[in-house]
Amino acid sequence: MARRLPSSPPSLPGFSYIRVLGSGGFADVFLYEQNMPRRQVAVKVMLSEVVNDQVRAMFQAEANLMAQLSTHPSILTVYQASVSADGRPYLVMELCSASLGERYRREALPVAEVLRIGIKIASAVETAHRAGVLHRDIKPSNILTTAYANPVLSDFGIAATLGESDSTEAIGLSIPWSAPEVLNDETSGTVASEVWSLGATVYSLLSGRSPFELPGGANRSADLISRINRARPQPIGRPDVPARLEAALQRAMAKRPDARPRSALEFIRELQAVEQEIGVSQTPVEVAMDEWAIATVVDVEDRTRVRGIVAVNPEGAPPRRKRRPSGVAAAPAVDYSPVGTMLRQNSSTRPTGGGTRPDPVRRPTLLSWVLVGVAVLAIICGAIATLIAIRSTTTQQLPRVNTITALQTQGSVVFSWNDPGLEDGDRYQVSTGGAPSLQQAPRFTAAGQRGDEVCITVTVVRQGTRGTPSSEKCVEF
Structure with missing residues (x-):
């Protein structure tokens, strides 16, 4: 043709x-x-x-x-x-x-x-x-x-x-x-x-x-x-x-x-x-993997990491108390501008001698900054603890593989387990000591030679979150 x-x-x-x-x-x-x-x-x-x-x-x-x-x-x-x-x-x-x-x-x-x-x-x-x-x-x-x-x-x-x-x-x-x-x-x-x-x-x-x-x-x-x-x-x-x-x-x-x-x-x-x-x-x-696509944007472990403190406009923060000497009138209201600009005083004045002069603006003391830092740190620690608690609760809710059986043939072994109740999108993470693999099938085949020992653990993964690993199952060739 x-x-x-x-x-x-x-x-x-x-x-x-x-x-x-x-x-x-x-x-x-x-x-x-x-x-x-x-x-x-x-x-x-x-x-x-x-x-x-x-x-x-x-x-x-x-x-x-x-x-x-x-x-x-x-x-x-x-x-x-x-x-x-x-x-x-x-x-x-x-x-x-x-x-x-x-x-x-x-x-x-x-x-x-x-x-x-x-x-x-x-x-x-x-x-x-x-x-x-x-x-x-x-x-x-x-x-x-x-x-x-x-x-x-x-x-x-x-x-x-x-x-x-x-x-x-x-x-x-x-x-x-x-x-x-x-x-x-x-x-x-x-x-x-x-x-x-x-x-x-x-x-x-x-x-x-x-x-x-x-x-x-x-x-x-x-x-x-x-x-x-x-x-x-x-x-x-x-x-x-x-x-x-x-x-x-x-x-x-x-x-x-x-x-x-x-x-x-x-x-x-x-x-x-x-x-x-x-x-x-x-x-x-x-x-x-769909669940790892999420982890590509925000790594699973990064969800509990602090990425830094964002500067906040003081107008949105609660007023801070200032210490003043006894017998001195309260300082006039101060208009806080955004971070990086100067503080401006209101038109109020107080008598001093024979005339008037602007009331001096007090700069934050070192103690004030220390107290603010402690407060921020406490908030961060609380957030981390909350995220860890949420993640721990989620992990406990995921199904767990309980029993792994092994069928050994010449040169290979087939590990299998019962479905613990997977939902759509769930995967098994199989770990054999090297890089873990993800799969849907409730079985895993491994090769070996005389004298080798092959061990696996199986963990359910759901939307990037890993559950509790199974008990390790080992087979000797």
């Missing part, structure tokens, strides 16, 4: 066209230079033949979502979205390399590198799921690489949006990386189907081919769909791929959605366990 020629690049205000970067089934990507600020950018422009009013409206909604999600370090950054003068919607994006989508078919990628990529991309998918967004087109060619060698997920929601339109059939569907229930039109996408696609993508990066592709065999769309529905993925066939990783990918691509990891985060935990098994540094989870 002949490959189509790229469409003509649109004229975009503030951008200068340079060259074509690539073409897809529904869009072309061009290299432009942005005039201010000056930088090179990738501009994805939809083809005019797939555009209608409905697609434009859906494109704009998806572009807004993608722009919000692109703050994630593993999601492609979107700078701008608009419609060109000839009516084609376009996205202005960070310039990245698509070399990964070609490289995995040419060479065997190191297992540690694939694990790192898988965890970072799954972190982006988990963050999107928590924002209520499905990608629905996870595959190796949609993983780009930034100038700093960081993998990022692209085409967030755009391909799926087009796939739901009436413009063409299955335009957003990538068969080799689509779950059986999606291919059978049972659903347009779920968390479980995204986990399947994540597993298929990691499998592809390791094997150099999609999971149900037969080298030298029949690999038409109908052949792939038949195998995805009936067969199991063949072993990857690399001696450096651990059996534990093979098993994790098989679980992720299980035929039944309920047999797969329940979330992208659970899939991440399995990949991290493999990292620990092969002795490489664990790739951190990068998942945005």
Whole structure:
């Protein structure tokens, strides 16, 4: 089948066209230079033949979502979205390399590198799921690489949006990386189907081919769909791929959605366990949490810290008593101006000798300032005590995990516990001695070797506030 020629690049205000970067089934990507600020950018422009009013409206909604999600370090950054003068919607994006989508078919990628990529991309998918967004087109060619060698997920929601339109059939569907229930039109996408696609993508990066592709065999769309529905993925066939990783990918691509990891985060935990098994540094989870978004503005611990004393206009403060010598009339009323200005005396005077003279203004004594400081300090201490008491009361009200059980298998242990009564938005903070992790599932898998001891505690977190930790549960391998 002949490959189509790229469409003509649109004229975009503030951008200068340079060259074509690539073409897809529904869009072309061009290299432009942005005039201010000056930088090179990738501009994805939809083809005019797939555009209608409905697609434009859906494109704009998806572009807004993608722009919000692109703050994630593993999601492609979107700078701008608009419609060109000839009516084609376009996205202005960070310039990245698509070399990964070609490289995995040419060479065997190191297992540690694939694990790192898988965890970072799954972190982006988990963050999107928590924002209520499905990608629905996870595959190796949609993983780009930034100038700093960081993998990022692209085409967030755009391909799926087009796939739901009436413009063409299955335009957003990538068969080799689509779950059986999606291919059978049972659903347009779920968390479980995204986990399947994540597993298929990691499998592809390791094997150099999609999971149900037969080298030298029949690999038409109908052949792939038949195998995805009936067969199991063949072993990857690399001696450096651990059996534990093979098993994790098989679980992720299980035929039944309920047999797969329940979330992208659970899939991440399995990949991290493999990292620990092969002795490489664990790739951190990068998942945005609603409760920690609050802590970003005001750190949880900072709520009880004193940030300084704000100067107050004395007109709003109660009058201070002044000491005066006996036999001296009371000083006239004084008009207090704001801090930093001089004190002005009223027109009242008192006799002195044969005439009149203004009554001298007494400056505050050192003792006065000491008393004010003590009073302010007492107020601050009272506020701190109140905040601590409130926080303590809140902590006592949060549910607590009471009993943790452990099921040990060869090379790993699964800790589990009963739901103590979580509410919407609550999370479990699991601490294992290193950096704590947050999750929704009431279980945690850890890897270990003979002679190791793994200990965990579980704490309920609600809107940035941590409850009482559970008792520590330890297992020896």
